[in-house]
Amino acid sequence: MPTISLSLGSRSYDVHAANDLLDGVGYACSRLRLQGRAAIITDSCVYPLYGSRVQASLEDAGFSTSVHVFEAGEQSKNLSTVETLVDEMAQAGHDRSSFVVALGGGVAGDMAGFIAAIYYRGIPFVQVPTTVMAQVDSSVGGKTAVDIAAGKNLIGAFHQPKVVLVDPTTLVTLPTRVLREGAAEMVKHAAIRKPGMLRVLRELADEMPLGFTLDTIASLPQIMTENIEIKARIVEEDEQETSGVRAFLNFGHTLGHGIEASVPYGELLHGEAVSLGMRAALYLSRRYAGLSASAEREVLDVLKALELPLVLPGHIDPAKVMECAARDKKFMGGAVRFVLLRQLGKPFISESITREDMHEALMHLRTPV
């Protein structure tokens, strides 16, 4: 079983990846000497699929459990859902000796992690991610958050999990579109840290149209492990995003978030918007940071093979995208710190990208690839 360790002093933890690890959640929690009661927080899509397996695993290992289900979707990731869930937890008798199990995709992980960060001023939690996006990216690193009306992820906490348990077999139940959007974050990892991975992702793309089968999944742990490793090393270097290294993970996200926020919820998935944002960032990298046209092309080819969007739909207004991007928390004192690539695998943070540059990049997204 591939294991990646994050070395973060007293907050160190492991990421385990293995097929059918859902049935080992209870064992893993025992091994960590977690005690008390487990509050499983999950969404209305994941609960019917995997809720009872995780609950049984925890109960078999001697934990008593309660399950708290919220309506699936980003629109639930807010303080009102947090309030409902913490009230439920308190009614169920959870106190500072309890721990949280976050079961699901990015929304479940972000919100359950945030609840663990603030319940009784902080209790332990365990990540059990069930989407590509969550497994290779959001479950690792301790960023937790919810959205407020004024913007996405504007409130949250740094709260590292005690362990991350990745079970790739959960991916068989994912729609192809959700698999694809998760792959966008793998392309991002490749672009900023490991260009050699682009070839593997190109091959993976050919499997996508049919969804992942168990056969595909048997081959997944390798690529997933490589991705988790990239994320883990960056988090170790800059846990709370103070030195700037962690900000490299925002490659494609500045305009990506703006695009995502400018359309009604669900029209573009996060990874789809990031695909557009990466194309814009590649364009700016070529213009202002000396990235070669062939490097740009190499990344775009993989995104295209993954059938991720690369052309900004005509009804999306660049002015609105800019307005939404400016509300994003990557802006600071009105200026933006924009991640560019000198070469594939060589990112840096530019403070000289202007709003005009960004607007120009958005206009570039109107052109065919």
Add this chain to the structure above:
Amino acid sequence: MPTISLSLGSRSYDVHAANDLLDGVGYACSRLRLQGRAAIITDSCVYPLYGSRVQASLEDAGFSTSVHVFEAGEQSKNLSTVETLVDEMAQAGHDRSSFVVALGGGVAGDMAGFIAAIYYRGIPFVQVPTTVMAQVDSSVGGKTAVDIAAGKNLIGAFHQPKVVLVDPTTLVTLPTRVLREGAAEMVKHAAIRKPGMLRVLRELADEMPLGFTLDTIASLPQIMTENIEIKARIVEEDEQETSGVRAFLNFGHTLGHGIEASVPYGELLHGEAVSLGMRAALYLSRRYAGLSASAEREVLDVLKALELPLVLPGHIDPAKVMECAARDKKFMGGAVRFVLLRQLGKPFISESITREDMHEALMHLRTPV
């Protein structure tokens, strides 16, 4: 100007106490090299009294500011108010380079501190407490929280302020009843750490019926400093309440919180409920921990001179108090860790106080002093 330093590694900070320090908030923030914009969070009672002075002080020191006012009272200390305030802050353009100024009593400090802990995953904040309770107790130590339906302070974060600025002149505008309830926490400090302070508090009690004048206040910094010192040393020893030492500060609070929560909001102030809770804890200390009757009497005399309640009002149902106490977060796995005194100044945590013992102590509160 008396200054007390808390030594907490990278989270170390000072508590300054001086008359008219409200006008020095901006200077203090500059000295700390705080940068960016200040979000002043305060309540509807404090804002008209002191809001403009603090704002002017910050603006004079070169900070741009915004003011965010919530309706005064514990009933505002919830996630819904948090959401309103963080949305306002985002609309006002605050980002991770901003900081929060918490201006007011315990509610303002707890909630503004919590907002600072979660806004953009944590920004700096400054405490400017304006009640006795907040000045000698809640502003120091980094405990932030809000209430949920299931209980008081059930969600929150440990987030230390960058500085605490205590201006005792703000106490002239406090109603006598609010002065008295603040004094209850000073009696608590005396009982657990510095019995000699009881004599001074007994003298202070004589000044209370008329409210604090500026003359009284001129003599206050000494006693306030002593109290802050006690709190500071305990927090240094056990910042996140893991070793148990910080739990000594819960003396009188286990049943106190239960009593407070069992009546409609506002019927008993926090310090009033703590006065009743201390009488119950003294009773149990005498019965089970060998506290002398004369020591018990000494503390009760001071509470009585301060005109704090010592007899449980007839309409309060002990069964309901127990039910509310059991929902308090000092309970763990259904058991309670109860702070008792062997002698004045010698607290310990007892794990052997049962629900029956607590009920008996509540019945004792029915008897006259």
